[in-house]
Amino acid sequence: MSIITLTTDMGLRDHYVGVLKGTILKLFPEASIVDLSHDIKPFYVPSAALTVRNSFRDFPRGTVHLIGVSPNRSQRIDHLAVEYAGQYFIGADNGMFPLIFEKAPTRIFNLERIAETATSNVFPTRDIFAVAATHLAKGGIMEVLGRPSEIMNDSGKFHPIIDGSVIRGLALHVDVYGNIITNIDKNLFQTVGQNRSFEIRFRREQHVINRIFDSYADVPEGEKMALFGATGLLEIAINRSNAAQLLGVKHEDVISIEFR
Numbered sequence: 001m002s003i004i005t006l007t008t009d010m011g012l013r014d015h016y017v018g019v020l021k022g023t024i025l026k027l028f029p030e031a032s033i034v035d036l037s038h039d040i041k042p043f044y045v046p047s048a049a050l051t052v053r054n055s056f057r058d059f060p061r062g063t064v065h066l067i068g069v070s071p072n073r074s075q076r077i078d079h080l081a082v083e084y085a086g087q088y089f090i091g092a093d094n095g096m097f098p099l100i101f102e103k104a105p106t107r108i109f110n111l112e113r114i115a116e117t118a119t120s121n122v123f124p125t126r127d128i129f130a131v132a133a134t135h136l137a138k139g140g141i142m143e144v145l146g147r148p149s150e151i152m153n154d155s156g157k158f159h160p161i162i163d164g165s166v167i168r169g170l171a172l173h174v175d176v177y178g179n180i181i182t183n184i185d186k187n188l189f190q191t192v193g194q195n196r197s198f199e200i201r202f203r204r205e206q207h208v209i210n211r212i213f214d215s216y217a218d219v220p221e222g223e224k225m226a227l228f229g230a231t232g233l234l235e236i237a238i239n240r241s242n243a244a245q246l247l248g249v250k251h252e253d254v255i256s257i258e259f260r
Contacts (some may be wrong), residue, residue, distance in 0.1 A: 006021075108150055
């Protein structure tokens with residue numbers, strides 16, 4: 001089975017997602033297409049990166065992940081195909097790749113040869129990314145796509161900042177349940193914390209969390225809590241309620257952890 005996953009900010013109201021899938025199936029009728037999300041906040045690269053980061057480990061080797069968020073090419077932003085952990089990732093080098101990968105990728109190629117033969121560059125997710133994705137899903141080699149390349153752009157502002165005994169991170173994604181997913185991972189928490197007591201603070205100072213739980217159900221219904229999700233990222237949640245709304249947390253709000 002050849003799997004191609006799709007992560008875009010195109011929504012489902014318009015025809016864009018359907019056209020993208022039609023292009024893939026026209027090029028490779030046997031492809032198995034999996035939608036990760038089409039509800040990414042428009043042009044919001046960190047949310048797209050977290051969606052893929054939180055998902056790709058559950059797919060088999062050889063899966064191709066097409067990421068169509070802020071996909072346009074420029075003098076500073078190239079189109080890339082990246083091999084990592086036996087899977088392929090296709091998208092624009094707009095700062096998302098360092099947010100997806102924990103280690104250096106195996107191989108990176110640009111998509112210049114695909115772009116040279118494209119009939120249009122108006123819709124790069126369809127006209128370039130879909131072509132590259134189907135080529136790899138069929139078992140094609142990366143060298144056909146373009147030249148060896150490297151990741152040039154790193155959205156540094158989306159990485160946590162360590163200031164003595166304080167970690168300052170960001171709320172990068174709010175899921176459908178209102179859970180707030182941050183950019184603070186468990187390894188960083190343990191390295192800085194060294195088993196010390198702590199307080200997690202965010203927009204409304206009266207809301208303080210000083211314990212990490214293992215499950216959303218570990219607190220009474222309506223109670224706020226923190227836990228590390230399946231991918232090791234810190235989440236702020238309220239059992240059976242919408243944490244983002246009730247706590248007043250929005251995208252890119254600062255989430256700080258103060259260790260004593």
